Amino acid sequence: MPALDGMLQLNSGRNALSAQAGASAGAPLSVTLSWPDVASLAPLFKLHPGSAAWAPTEGEAELSLQAEPQGPQAWSWRLASKLKAIRTPSMSLVSGQLIGQGQTGSTGREGKAELSLTADKLQGQPWLIDRLQADLSGSLAQHRLKLNVVSPARPPAWFEQILGAKTGAAAKSAQTCKANGARPRPRKGLAAMVSQAAGRAKCSACKAAAPMPPASLGSAPKSWP
Known part of the structure; x- marks a missing residue:
């Protein structure tokens, strides 16, 4: 009997989330998120008083995740996500991007990953960051973080x-x-x-x-x- 592929599709106005996975043991997994109306998520943030200040009022978001099995208990994966024109009552962001790739192991400490985060014009009250660049590589047991921040703000x-x-x-x-x-x-x-x-x-x-x-x-x- 042939294996059947599974697919999930969710739509909310212009926003869409899709996921696809094969039924066989070696089938890949794919998740795609296209959310041009981030403000529609505001009601979820307002469910808790502590997160109401972070409820988005405008912005766009995209995410793509690809994963493939590499043996019985290991996966290789690739991630790419983007944020654009995000605004909340407490902060604003012109653009942001997170990309990465890695591989899981039989235990969580054996997996390795490389992640790169960039953010442009990140502003809150009373701070301002012109550009932020963060690079993380390694495993949970041994890793390296490189951080570069450009800001006109002075230290305390x-x-x-x-x-x-x-x-x-x-x-x-x-x-x-x-x-x-x-x-x-x-x-x-x-x-x-x-x-x-x-x-x-x-x-x-x-x-x-x-x-x-x-x-x-x-x-x-x-x-x-």
């Missing part, structure tokens, strides 16, 4: 202080301290420890102050004497 002030950069709020605080002997405004956690240490080293008015009281990362530091 406490990060600049760690690097020894006197810019932004850190520079203004140090200059004010030198001018009138005022101590910098206390901060919380790691930022407080870095800010106090930088202030004692650069501010002449702070050099004569008593040793800084200990502060833990999980609690706010005590006030300076």
Whole structure:
């Protein structure tokens, strides 16, 4: 008796999802998604209050997955997906793409994959990323991630202080301290420890102050004497 192929087709307006697989042991699997009206998925996001801010209001999506068996418990696969003009209440994306290929093993840790993700003009509140490129390769046991981000945004002030950069709020605080002997405004956690240490080293008015009281990362530091 000949083996029969199985096929699934779902349509919702202009959106379509199709899947096809053969009944035989060595038959390939194919899944295709064409979703030019991503906004139609908004009701699903709004089912939970925490995801309502990510409900899409416009955009397009495409996905293609091809898989072929490579033995009793192994598969090789290829993936390609695209996003275009995605907009939600909390973010917007001009374009994005995810492509990859790999092979599964008899166990999850034996499989290997190569994935490449790109995103252009990814914007939220208050950040902006002109371009993001992420490449992941290897297996669960041993893998490598390469990340490249191009953005006009500056790092937080406490990060600049760690690097020894006197810019932004850190520079203004140090200059004010030198001018009138005022101590910098206390901060919380790691930022407080870095800010106090930088202030004692650069501010002449702070050099004569008593040793800084200990502060833990999980609690706010005590006030300076």
